[in-house]
Amino acid sequence: MAKGKLSDRQRRILDFIMEFNEENGYPPSIREIGEAANISSTSVVNYNLNRLVDEGYLDRDQNVSRGIRLTEKLVRATHQLADVVRVPLVGRIFASEPVPLPGTDSQIFGTDEAIEITRDLLPSTEGLFALEVKGDSMIDAMVNEGDIVVMRRVPEWSNGDMVAVWNKEREETTLKHIYREGSKVRLQPANPRMKPIIIENPETLEVQGKVMLVVRQLN
Amino acid sequence: MAKGKLSDRQRRILDFIMEFNEENGYPPSIREIGEAANISSTSVVNYNLNRLVDEGYLDRDQNVSRGIRLTEKLVRATHQLADVVRVPLVGRIFASEPVPLPGTDSQIFGTDEAIEITRDLLPSTEGLFALEVKGDSMIDAMVNEGDIVVMRRVPEWSNGDMVAVWNKEREETTLKHIYREGSKVRLQPANPRMKPIIIENPETLEVQGKVMLVVRQLN
DNA sequence: CTTGACATAGAACGAATGTTCCGCTAAACT
């Protein structure tokens, strides 16, 4: 319950456990902790370990050697580890072709090419795929050659979404903000200096994905 | 030496170790492995463990309980964990102001606001800081309002770098590709449809950072 | 058929490791 105050020893113990874990891939024994923290008695280590459990920093398993588990938060904080989403890189996007869509590859291991995105950059994780942009025809979407576009397969789009649309009549793919306007559809370039396009026949449009993220690596 | 073939048992053992580790935060004991893999004898488990070490899947520490360590690659592959870099988000970037530079905050824990970027998106990790773009004045750099620009403090820039430059005369910050041309400097917009700017007096320029990455989150 | 490498099983041993109990001290509380 009592939150903050850890004794000097307890802080040292915690630090050591984290360090040892990182180093060896398994937790230290009680005696190893004692040695590191200058505690001669195993019972004292045991005592302080239980205190740390009370404070919520550790979990322990009884009667199990090295049965210490760091709390999730601590692990994340100390390592430079984070939750990431593997987004399959399914191909390239040209202006002159519909976007390639992902097959039903096992999203866990299947695809060989993928990019890793930290989860907090993405609102959802389902149905994602990534494309590399070829050519400079997406400039009015403020998307450059070489950029990586992370898209999501969506059943429905809503006003304001930035989507990849395949225009069957013109036979071209563009990235635009899309808006319903009565029976028509307005395609709005991301670049505010450019004019929107009004589509009279929305059936000629095929929304192939909603753009979730654009990543540009320089150099 | 011999690469590929793992016996059915060995695969099961490997799977179990990974699963157990994930579940408990520490590796299983030999007897626990035996139980999971339907092996009655600890010596057989020991035997197979050593085989897995030979194959490069495991590391072991002698005479240490639960002294098993998975090979790095395996850990990464099973979890959805990856190496990330925490980049401090130090402020906003306007056209009308020099870019704010990071203080000497402890880059580990210090800054409260930061974004996490998977390491493979970034070539180096030193001296990084991130800025959020305000206003639409960076359009000719194909950078939009709300984009996040990850920059790096560099002592020297080289030809072709995309940099943030503070133009003292015009009192404005822009993002441009920069080139030395004799005693002059050429600033080239990322948008190929736009004209370059020639700077006669390079002293009026202050290169404040090299742009490493641009991230645009939609929605 | 014999031999040897390989894989397995069972058991015994000893070291590694967690647990418990007793006593001591200093500070806080009544």
Place this chain on the structure above:
DNA sequence: AGTTTAGCGGAACATTCGTTCTATGTCAAG
């Protein structure tokens, strides 16, 4: 002062756990 409590040290104890040794079965090569 007397009592309580948190924290510590030491030692004995009971398991847990890795190691080792012997024995058995299989299979392919000689």
